[in-house]
Amino acid sequence: MSLEASHAAATKAVDANVRRFAQFEAAEQDVVASVVKAATGMSETAPPPLSAEAKAMVEILKAMPSGPEFDKAYVKGQVEGHQRLLQIQEVYLTNGKNQTHRSIAMLIRGHVKEHLAQLELMHKLPA
Numbered sequence: 690m691s692l693e694a695s696h697a698a699a700t701k702a703v704d705a706n707v708r709r710f711a712q713f714e715a716a717e718q719d720v721v722a723s724v725v726k727a728a729t730g731m732s733e734t735a736p737p738p739l740s741a742e743a744k745a746m747v748e749i750l751k752a753m754p755s756g757p758e759f760d761k762a763y764v765k766g767q768v769e770g771h772q773r774l775l776q777i778q779e780v781y782l783t784n785g786k787n788q789t790h791r792s793i794a795m796l797i798r799g800h801v802k803e804h805l806a807q808l809e810l811m812h813k814l815p816a
Contacts (some may be wrong), residue, residue, distance in 0.1 A: 691739055691770075692718045693747050698763040707764060708809055714804070714812040721797065728789055740801070743770070764811045771808060775801045 698711035753759045780797040
């Protein structure tokens with residue numbers, strides 16, 4: 690999902706594990722963006738726009754009150770987003786030619802797999 694969703698969850702999540710994950714996720718996204726920009730020579734630019742689906746999910750999360758339902762919605766969105774991100778990394782590692790970009794994809798893939806394992810545990814939160 691997006692950095693914006695993690696910022697919302699960092700303050701609205703009621704489960705301590707979900708809140709901690711959101712805080713770490715937001716901080717990590719900032720660091721990864723800086724590393725990618727430095728490694729690829731990209732200038733400081735705005736992040737790419739969210740898809741309509743991601744934008745809608747962020748708006749839903751922002752409108753939801755704190756509580757277990759918020760936590761479940763955030764975790765579900767993170768699982769889906771991380772699964773898509775893992776697929777992107779796998780495709781690039783299969784087809785990508787630039788060694789720097791491939792190295793970044795390998796690094797990100799490892800973190801995404803770790804996050805999916807953490808999210809799987811949180812996905813089983815009681816209602």
